[in-house]
Structures are given as C-alpha cells and as structure tokens.
Amino acid sequence: MTAMRRDLLLCGLFACAALFWPMISDMRYSVTQTTFFFIWATVVVQWNLVFGIGGIFSLAQVAIFAIGAYVTAMLGYYLGTSMLLAMPAGAVAAVAASLVLGIACLRLYGPYVALLTICVSQVLYVLIVNDTDCFTNPPSGCMPLMGGVRGFSRFGDLGFRDWLGAGFYIGNYYVGLLLLTAAILFSIAIIHSPMGLAFRALRDNPVYAAARGVDRFRYQLWIFGLSAFFTGLSGAFYAVNTGVVGPVVFSFQHLLFLLSMIVIGGIGTVWGPVIGAAVLMLADEAMRELGDFRDIGMGLLLVACVVLMPRGLTGLFQDMARRFAKPADTEGAT
C-alpha cells in the first residue's frame, strides 16, 4: 500500500466514524465542541502545509482565517448576502490577501517571514479595534466599518435553525466535518504530489534543488495561496457557526494555541496537526476548572511535549511502531 492510499483510507475511516458521533453523544456540548475541533483542525492542517511542508515560517494563518471570517460577516451584515455565497467569497478574499502577503514576504527567509506576517496580523487587529468612526448607526448603536471592538453579530446562518429547529447545531456539525475532510484530502493530495516532492527536496538542499529546476518562490507562493482557501473557508464557517465575529480571532493567545497544536501533533505530517488539535482541545477542556492556571498548564504541556517528543506525537507513534514491528517501514510522511 502506498503512503497516499494509506492516508486516504485513514481519512475515510475518520470521516465515517465522525458521522455517527452526534447520534452516540446525546450531549449538545460535546457535539458543538467537536464542531470547533473541526474548525481548528482545518486551520492547523492548512498551516502545516505552509509551515511543515512548504517550510514557510508564517504566522499569518490567524489573520487569513480572520479575513475569511470578517468578509463573510460583513457581506451578510451590510449587503444581506446569503451565507452560502458569503462563505466562499470570504475564502476567495483570504486567498487574494494571502497572495499579496506572499508576494511581499516570501522572498525573505525564516524568522523574517515570521516577523513580517505577525506584524500584518497585529496591524489588522489594531486597525479594527481603534476604528471608532461610525460607518452606520443602527438602533443597537454606532457601527464602525470593521465592527470595532464589538464585532459583528446577526449577519445570517446556513438555515439550519429553520430546518432542524433546536437541533440546528447538528447541521453545523456536519458542515464542519465536511470542511475538515476536504481540508485533509487537499493536504494529502499536496503532500503526495510533485509539489510535496519539491518541498522535500528544498528542505534537504535548497541550492541543489534550484540547480535541478525547483523554483522555491513560485511553489511557496502556490502553497501559501492554496492553503489560504481552506483557512479562509474555516474562518467563514467559524463566523456562521459562532454567530459572532470580533477582534478576538486575531489574538496572540489564539495564535499560540493553534501553533501548539502543530508542534505537539508533529510538524510536516498529514495526521500530526489533526491529532494535535484533538489533544490540545481535550487538554484545554480538562483544565477548564483551573482558571488562571489554565494558561500555565497549557504552557507546561507545550514545553513538556517539545522536550520529550521533538517530532511530536506522530513522531512518537512512528518510533513505537518501528520498535514493535521489526520490518521497519521507512515510508516518509504519516
């Protein structure tokens, strides 16, 4: 079985198992939390393509996610656009924004890309929060163009409330599942494609890769733009699912939470980010009662993981599998 077949099979199994979760779990809370898991896992699966596969040290993913969310919310709020149209529009806007950002920063290397992309996110945050001029003046109070500190609410939904009534959250659950499944399939396709090969070659030896015709900038720009589609779409879905979009999506804490998912799960693998997202959300849940100690707990968990398993959980699984099954499987990505 090729690595690609195995990953496709795993993806199919995962999607099938997840189909039954809302029927097994009768708690609304665990279903809605799983929907959030789908959203965050989509973001980190795409981030992993940029960071772990493309080797681009970008911290812009949260900003790209936020652009998807804001464009969707603003289209619904100001123009009354149907969410079925506003969501893909948000995703396309995210792609456009990320291409502009990519052209600006991908000529740089490593830490400079990180600096520039984090600046862009923070500038967007400051622009939104500090904008106090009223763009419209609805009964609920002054509304700046980008929603200001308050953000947007009541901009529309996917119609599950009319259709499913109190069970509307189950509709959102399946949309989230569809989103994550598509994002994983896309990630598998990229990782096992000639573009994935180009990135592995670039990571091994950039000078030699260039001497064999691999244009780093071009393929980094491609992966940067392509991954922004699902990142933006998950932002759009976050907006619809939550019903509120505010500047909190830009927060640094949020960014670290997502980055930890990739690091803990395993950078540069198909399944690492998905596992990392699940583990971090469970850990966050477990520490919900701890109040202020929650952040400290998450920090300790991250440090412990980095020290004890530098290749993340997937790396740990691979090592264990190799130790138990003697005929070593040397296949690359998991």
Add this chain to the structure above:
Amino acid sequence: MTQARETPLLSCRNVTKAFGSLTAVNDLSFELAAGEVLGIGGPNGAGKTTLFEMISGQTGVTSGTIALEGRDITTLSPVGRCHAGLARVFQLNTGFDSLTVRENVLVAAYYGRAPRRMPGLRVPSEVGDRVQDALGRVGLEASADRPAATLPVIDRKLLMIAGALAMSPKLLLLDEPVGGLTQREIDRVADVVRQVAAGGVTVVLIEHVMRFLVQLSNRVMILHHGKKLYEGDASGLSRDRDVVEVYLGHGAGKEVARMAADRAEVRHVG
C-alpha cells in the same frame, strides 16, 4: 542556418569573479562549440569550481558576460538556466538525502526541463519514463527505491549525473565526477560520460585525474590563479613548460603525453 552553426553553445567573455581582494577567476574568455567535450584542469584553488558556479548561476559574475546559444544568461537565475538547457553536477556529494534514488531523479525530470507554472497533482508518464531512462543510463535501476543517503560514494556520483541527464540538458557541467574513486569506478563513470557525449550533449568536465580528462576531452584548458594557462589539444600539455611546471610535474607530464598518444591512436583506429 550558417549563422546558427557559428553561434557557440557556450561563450564566456572576460568573466571575472572577485571575493574581496582575491580574484578567483580573472578576465577569462573561452567558447565552446556544440558537441565538444572540454576538459578543465588546474591546481587546487585555480578557480575551476568558481567558474562553474558562475556558468550555472549559483554565484553572480563580478564582471563579464556568459551566453548560452547566443542568449545572454549572465543574470538569469539558476532555475532559469536549468530550463535554458544547462545542468551541473557538483564537486561535493550532493543529493536529496531523505528522498529515494528514484525521487532524486524525479525532481530533476519533473522540474528541470521547463518551467512548471502550475504544479500538477500527478507525475505524467512521460516524466516517469525519463526517470527510468536516466537511471538506466547510469546503471542505478536496482537501487531505485533506496534512500539516497545510504548509497556508496560511486552511486551518489552516478545519481547526481542521472539527475542532470533527466533534465535533457544541452550542456552538462561535471565538477570532479571521479574524485576519490577507484580505477574501476572511474572507468564506469567514463563510460557513462562517453555515451552522454556520443548522444550529442556538450560536456565541460573539471578533473584532477588526468587519465580521465585526457581520454574524454576534445580540448583541454588549464587554469592557474583564475587565468588560462593553456588551451588546446591534450597532446600539447606535456610540451607546455608552464603546465608541467605549475600543474603536472615532470613525471606526470610524460605519462600524460603517453595517454594523449593512446587516445590519438584509438581515434585513428576507431
């Protein structure tokens, strides 16, 4: 048509590379006709590798121009030069260590021949065939699925050559392809290079192993301190006082003369 025949495949004009106060290549000019095999020799630090770096674009020239088939490529990126038909094999053992042998060649076959504006999801069968062909030409089919990092030195050198061949280059630059190999291994590489040249690819090879250099080259150029010390037929090497003094030494000089004579004989018979 006559004009096309007169345009040299590669032309370097007044090429200079200075690293601070050190001039590694100094105002060097030479031309190369299509189908030629040019051998470059010279003492360590003579500027041979630096010359290759400038031709293949890993480093820029300080001054001078480089043209491939009459097209000025002096400021073209390394990737652009690949697509213009130039492939280089590096002096040090270079490869994609985490990739298999087949994948190493696949990178070159897929990306090295023409720009891929939009990357595809699958490898076209034509590219797969080219990989197989390149592996066959260097005799590495049996190791195709091994990780490149586990190959012995000779196979790593052949793998680099296979990658270059998979790009279907017009001009192949070989930097010390047999450095550190045994005599039998050298003969194996020589066979590969001979067949590549016979297939119409123009070759420039840098080598300290004089036997290899003399046997394969139509023309030899010896560099010293970044300048041309000698350019001409291999048989003239041992008669050139400077070349013997600076590079060959008296004993080796006689041997080179014998090798050049052997080669001339082979050519007459063949």
